[in-house]
Amino acid sequence: MYGSLLGLAVGDALGVPVEFNAPGSFKEVTGFREGGSHNLKAGEWSDDTSLALALAKSLIDSKGFDPQDQMERYLAWYQEGYLSVNGECFDIGNTTREALEHFADTQEPYSGPDHSNSAGNGSLMRIAPIPIYFFSKKEEVLKYARLSSCTTHQHPLVVECCTYFAHLLWRALLGEDKDKLLSPDNHPFTEEINLELKEVIKGSYKTKNPPQIKARGYVVLSLEAALWAFYNSDNFKSGALLAVNLGDDADTVGAIYGQLAGAYYGKKSIPLEWLDKLACCDFIMDLSQRLVYHAEW
16 A cells, blocks of 8 residues: 555656646656756655645545645645745646635635636546545545535536545455456446546546647546556656656656556555655655555545
């Protein structure tokens, strides 16, 4: 179970130096590197990891799901650099910013907008703590995946993507083999869902390659890209490099891939040379252990 949160951070750190870069416009990523738009050191990570750590800390300290506490932590990250790799908020998505500013004004924990421009990947990228903490109760995994998204992202498509992905993470943590995990029948929905997500569940990524696969901020494209990397690899490292070399929103696609691959392959699958250079690795590992220890069994 420790692999999912670590995998998220590793994927984020691999991708963030080439975030916003068009596919093919940068030297191929083969490991951690410094620089990028945020001028980070090699192995440092972005908002994807910060918000996942904040969610994990909230679940542990609140002894369960407390949306008010989660949003207070997210706001502290935004305003004060809480759980940031360098003590400041240097990267934030528009929808997350809109939600946090609304929360600051109203104290309404479910502040996520649901307008047509809010279907981004900002809640999908941090979801891993939910299926870990609620591992023993499938219905709670699904319920709190939905509610976890709604704090910052209430667009129905985003909520559906988070629900589906949390289900995948939960099944991966159970030890499901890859063919069953990615089967079109392996989904939690009993009612009609968005047609774009339905195509992803049916396996759209299995017959596509770049440039049809795009690492964009639109939630369905991010999910499809991460699943493409997972499907087309047989170990954590090769899939992570497939994900981040897509460019564009490389850190978030890397983080989404890392959650699933880390859950599926386990911590042992993540290259030691990456863990050795990952910023705050000991802290993330300790938090992962605490999350499992305090989980609702």
